[in-house]
Amino acid sequence: MLHAAVRFYDRIPVLVRLLVIIMLILTTFSYLLHVLEPQVFPTFFDAVWWAVVTSTTVGYGDFVPETVTGRIFAMILILFGIGFVLFFVTNLASSTVNEQHRWQKGTLPSSFSNHYIIVNWNERARQFIDQIQRAYPERQILLIDDGLVESPFHNSPRLQFLKGSPTMQSVLRQANVRKARALVITSGLEGTEQQADAQTILTLLTAKHYCDNIYTAAEILTSEQLPNARHAGADELIASNMISSLLMTESLEQQGIAETITLLLDVEAAPYLRSMPCPEDWIGRTFEEVSRLAASMDILPIGVSGEKKTNLHPDKESVLQEDQSLLVLESSR
Structure with a gap:
């Protein structure tokens, strides 16, 4: 019993222990003087x-012990009480400064939930965070990077930096990945494109092994690694080099294509492209019927997505299934 009590006491944070001791001292001496x-x-x-006013050295003098015994107890309170109070205040200030330092250096575990986790700090990551903050300002974002010396964020309660390798389960645990909304992996800047893709796939495997239901989106630079990334469990693949090549190719022959695609994906532009779950009363209807229903809501369906396959401009007689999502253009967010 005593051993269990000692172990429980050892697990209590130092500041809590000090606060309990101070409360006991104040209560005891208050009762004795009363x-x-x-x-x-x-x-x-x-x-x-x-x-309280005596142990904190305030000393208003509105209450003063008159007996010798009372003054002896008062001296004991001054000697011990002030020591414990000052020690508590000093530790509280030190703990606050230390936590701020750990937050800045990326060594503080995250308490975020329903948050986005983004891997690797680069220009794409910076723009992604900027877009999320504009579209969903209430969303929390955690950045994992092994190369940064300190946090690139400044005093934002919804942004946190965690230093470490995302291929380590201990780092994913500190990132609270099991409570995250999604994991986004951008390609690292070190090494070749093949090396960056290999690191991305290794991160995918680690994340899916640690939390198999986490939604993952991964940037892949080489087309050869797209099948491997799918096998690793990526829910969404972003072939950034292929997308850039397609946009550049089409913009030469079809002027305005690149700008149009950019506008469709811009969170502040209208109309904007988004994916929406198929409403329950639309399931089993043809795409033509759904298009008429959506038009009354100022929504334009342009395709369906399901089982990691997307069909743009499907046949008007095709029937919507329960596990499919609609790709739509919407006039306002």
Whole structure:
């Protein structure tokens, strides 16, 4: 029993222990002075008030022990009480500064939930964070990077930096990945494109092994690694080099294509492209019927997505299934 109590005490944070000790000291001396000198301390609260102002060196002088015994207890309170109070305040300030330092250096575990986790700090990551903050300002974002020396964010309660390798389960645990909304992996800047893709796939495997239901989106630079990334469990693949090549190719022959695609994906532009779950009363209807229903809501369906396959401009007689999502253009967010 005693051993269990000692172990429990050891697990209590130092600041909590100090606070409990201070409360015990103040309560004990307040009770003693109230009993010894009821004429000076007519209520227990008066004695507590005196103990607090005495132990914190405020000393208003509105209550003063008159007996020798009372003054001896007062001297003991001053010697021990002030020491514990000052030690508590010093540790509290030190703990606050230390936590701020750990936050800046990326060594503080995250308490975020329903948040986005983004891997690797680069220009794409910076733009992604900027877009999320504009579209969903309430969303929390955590950045994992092994190369940064300190956080690129400044005093934002919804942004946190965690230093470490995302291929380590301990780092994913600190990132609270099991409570995350999604994991986004951008390609690292070190090494070749093949090396960057290999690191991305290794991160995918680690994340899916640690939390198999986490939604993952991964940037892949080489087309050869797209099948491997799918096998690793990526829910969404972003072939950034292929997308850039397609946009550049089409923009030469079809002027305005690149700008149009950019506008469709811009969170502040209208109309904007988004994916929406198929409403329950639309399931089993043809795409033509769904298009008429959506038009009354100022929505333009352009395709369906399901089982990691997307069909743009499907046949008007095709029937919507329960596990499919609609790709739509919407006039306002």
